[in-house]
Amino acid sequence: MTRVAVVGAAGYIGGELLRILTTHPEVELAAATSRRLRGRQIDGVHPNLRGRTRLAFCAEDRLDHYDVLFLATPHRETMRRMPEFLGRADTIIDLSGDFRLRCADTYEDYYGVPHEATALLGTFVPGVPEFHRERLRTADRVSVPGCMANAGILALTPLAEAGLIRDEITVDARTGSSGAGATAGSENLHAERSGALRVFAPTRHRHEAEISQATGLPVRMTATGGGGRTRGAAAVQGTPRRRRRRAGTSARPTGSGTPTSRSSAWSPSGAACTGSRTRRSCPVPTSATSASPWTRSRTA
Ligand SMILES: NC(=O)c1ccc[n+]([C@@H]2O[C@H](COP(=O)([O-])OP(=O)(O)OC[C@H]3O[C@@H](n4cnc5c(N)ncnc54)[C@H](OP(=O)(O)O)[C@@H]3O)[C@@H](O)[C@H]2O)c1
Numbered sequence: 246m247t248r249v250a251v252v253g254a255a256g257y258i259g260g261e262l263l264r265i266l267t268t269h270p271e272v273e274l275a276a277a278t279s280r281r282l283r284g285r286q287i288d289g290v291h292p293n294l295r296g297r298t299r300l301a302f303c304a305e306d307r308l309d310h311y312d313v314l315f316l317a318t319p320h321r322e323t324m325r326r327m328p329e330f331l332g333r334a335d336t337i338i339d340l341s342g343d344f345r346l347r348c349a350d351t352y353e354d355y356y357g358v359p360h361e362a363t364a365l366l367g368t369f370v371p372g373v374p375e376f377h378r379e380r381l382r383t384a385d386r387v388s389v390p391g392c393m394a395n396a397g398i399l400a401l402t403p404l405a406e407a408g409l410i411r412d413e414i415t416v417d418a419r420t421g422s423s424g425a426g427a428t429a430g431s432e433n434l435h436a437e438r439s440g441a442l443r444v445f446a447p448t449r450h451r452h453e454a455e456i457s458q459a460t461g462l463p464v465r466m467t468a469t470g471g472g473g474r475t476r477g478a479a480a481v482q483g484t485p486r487r488r489r490r491r492a493g494t495s496a497r498p499t500g501s502g503t504p505t506s507r508s509s510a511w512s513p514s515g516a517a518c519t520g521s522r523t524r525r526s527c528p529v530p531t532s533a534t535s536a537s538p539w540t541r542s543r544t545a
Contacts, residue, residue, distance in 0.1 A: 249315065250278070252316050286301050314336070322341075327362050344365065369386040369387060390459075397452065418452070418469070418478060442469055453466035
């Protein structure tokens, strides 16, 4: 059995993670932390876990050493405490955004604060088994992509690798409300959310940088929340398509009649994406053919 613990287990993503872990035949859930709810039964906070665990939330200072430690904690807090977390497990699986990007300048650009553990950037394997399965088998540090980023990466990477994308990608993402987390706030009230569409990141969404890093292509992303019709996250990608050159023929010129590739993907969790960015100091791809500063995830 693999002995695991979850930090930040009272939140939405922590609860979903507990649901998966408590049904896994080879996992022993040994601890789940909550600062606010320590001592409370887990299934009292996450009622869908009734009958699956008899554990209570514990405080973080009660953590031991585990085979795997999952971090479902807010970004910024996660990078600040990563050195401590690394000492608590053979393998760390981080669900926050703090170690998804490999470039410190890009992190600062998109998250609005300097990265506090730059030496660790680039040491996490992306938690996308579809593209990194072999590396994940032995990885001791894993960073799970954002939900909408994951939808974009799954849909676009095969097209990018086949050379079918010749220009900037646009991603139009829709999320429900779980992406904002379980923390109460007036913007999350039913009266504010019900039936309303909220464009909360019209430009420079944080997941834009993740998709760009994974595909090596320029990405522009818009994220809209609410409407009451989305469970999880849905992302629709559009890009002018590069025409395949047939053997023995020259490529036909492309222009206004260029066909457009559209793909879509769905990610089962919500999304947490707010904040402002004012500058971009890391170079990013400006066209599909320009030299990319990103190392493609799959070949990294
Ligand atoms: N929601 C999603 O759909 C989603 C999807 C992908 C990734 N994520 C990422 O997962 C992480 C958690 O998101 P969430 O939506 O689950 O948020 P959430 O519902 O607000 O839960 C966050 C949890 O972290 C704990 N926490 C808060 N501040 C902390 C601190 N300073 N130190 C330690 N623990 C702290 C809180 O528990 P206590 O206060 O009780 O300790 C809370 O249970 C974030 O980094 C988010 O970006 C979320």
